[in-house]
Amino acid sequence: MRFETSTIKDIAKALGLSTSTVSRALRDRYEISEETKKLVLAYAEKVNYRANPIARSLKERRSYSIGIIVSEIANNFFSQVINGIESIAYDRDYHVIISQSHESYKQEKLNVEHLASRSIDGLLIALSSETQDIDYLRSLYAKGLPIVFFDRVPKDFETHKVIANNFKGSFDATEHLILSGKRTIAHLTNSENLSITKERLEGYKAALVKYHIEFKPELVKYCQHGGMHSAELEQAVKELLPLNPDGIFISSDRLTTGCIMALKKTNPEVAHKIAIAGFTNSNLVELFNPSLTSVKQPAFEMGQVATELLISMIEAKRPITEFETKVLDTELVKMAKR
Amino acid sequence: MRFETSTIKDIAKALGLSTSTVSRALRDRYEISEETKKLVLAYAEKVNYRANPIARSLKERRSYSIGIIVSEIANNFFSQVINGIESIAYDRDYHVIISQSHESYKQEKLNVEHLASRSIDGLLIALSSETQDIDYLRSLYAKGLPIVFFDRVPKDFETHKVIANNFKGSFDATEHLILSGKRTIAHLTNSENLSITKERLEGYKAALVKYHIEFKPELVKYCQHGGMHSAELEQAVKELLPLNPDGIFISSDRLTTGCIMALKKTNPEVAHKIAIAGFTNSNLVELFNPSLTSVKQPAFEMGQVATELLISMIEAKRPITEFETKVLDTELVKMAKR
DNA sequence: TAAGATGCTGCAATCGCTTGCATGTAGAAT
């Protein structure tokens, strides 16, 4: 099966011009007379001409596309980020290519390298929960691939980053639990590798300190696979319950829903007695039972900001030396009264 | 910023061979001696050579990538389909490019045409709820672009299609409501344009007929935008409630969650009195309150089957004339007892 | 010994597009 379209050559032949003239006319260059431009444009329109982006990429050594790596598109937070990315990218005539790491380091690396070989002009990435070694990213970056990290960012990597105010988000959520009378607040969180894990733990601790509640390490449970496996979550819940928490603060979208699910499944009788607060961008929280207090990240905006930074890197004339880390505020949505 | 990689030319120069020999060696062609092949392969490995897929695409007029169009990746059903697609595509060395129509015809057409111009080798598409005119797809298809439809398929388009057994799924859900004693069952559904809308309506009707319940057209409400706008849903709910339904059967993922949300928001007192059954692939249904009976589609499998069919079309030596429409069974997950 | 067979390698065209440079024309300035 072969796919046919008209090329610049066809137009040139039909109009008795050279391909260079046609190309320049289409790109609206000053060398070409208005008359010729009109002629070419009209004809191109007529035959529904579409420049072959592949050929253009080859010639210009860029593809006008940016790669995205997230752990899972099924995650509300990430799909909202992607929508934000698309909203900016399309405006600026970039196309996006989405890949999922499924929280696997191996998959992440494979996908990034595939994208890089496909001549993406830049990369937007939130690291997988397994990822510790980012040398492969450093090496691509050193070869000239612009990279912007969002949400899950590495330390010691000098480039633009966009994150939520994880500290404050966690602090607020934990404080909210405390103010509603809870004193034994567990913390269920992601892999220790992740930046967000550390930041959110700090927020949680700070709130405890403010209200003179002792921090107990045993109340903190890490999920290596970010809640991808339900067994992992059920195990964590099982270990927490004997400590009789009256509140749980959960630090990621998937963990939050997963934890409630695990609670309901393994200990339905206590599920309603424990106050839950957690990071989630689900637009279905209002339907949840037990209900919960949620920390919403500005996902869409995060995608937009990251994309703007990335495009500025891609289009920069000279190497960039000043990098920013943008921090966006989260929003606390308190549990509906019952 | 420029991204540097070694090319076939570099290898040729380094090894004192011609580019053609290197190319053939890399592709393991019979003309090249084992010795030379080993030499080339070893060196390529050493410099971490990656063929430039862009150049290859230009030459071969194909890209080893397939395009996907769905209305929204944030929709569980679609993200599961995408996972199914990826699972097959990657195995067969194809890359996937995902685009969202956001239920807009214009966006859908734009995205498809963009993908086509990027030399995708084939297209997997679920039509947007707005789409009525598919001439643009016919024209691409006529030019040689293989297309496989899934979920939302057009009539009068001869190609492979993969759908769920919508009739049976709807029948089962409606029957379930009837068997639990409901007699005034409303039906909230998508745009009339969609294939799934018609098929699901038929299943609903058939169940009513079986139990000698009169079909009342005023109990059926269509949502033109597939629940993308909450106002649309709230309006539909507002119009239905005066008819005092004791059950609602809802025909799509987004509508199902949206409808419950609208019910809760506008009429919390009746929300729990109406039995709800609906199509949804959300993995969070267990958390919902009010709870509901759900019809789950075999999303992952649908993606797999569609991809296999598409790849068979792409790789077919001769034009295909026999097309199949695969129908996959849905699963009814009954509401938890309360 | 000459002619053919076989195995290995290189030349050069091609995919569609962009762009530096050369060319050609017309009118303005000297």
Added chain:
DNA sequence: ATTCTACATGCAAGCGATTGCAGCATCTTA
């Protein structure tokens, strides 16, 4: 009349890879 400028257009190389065809050894066979 000559030189200069401005404007309009075309030639041809090149992006990286693939591949038909030709060339050149070396070996067989009559």
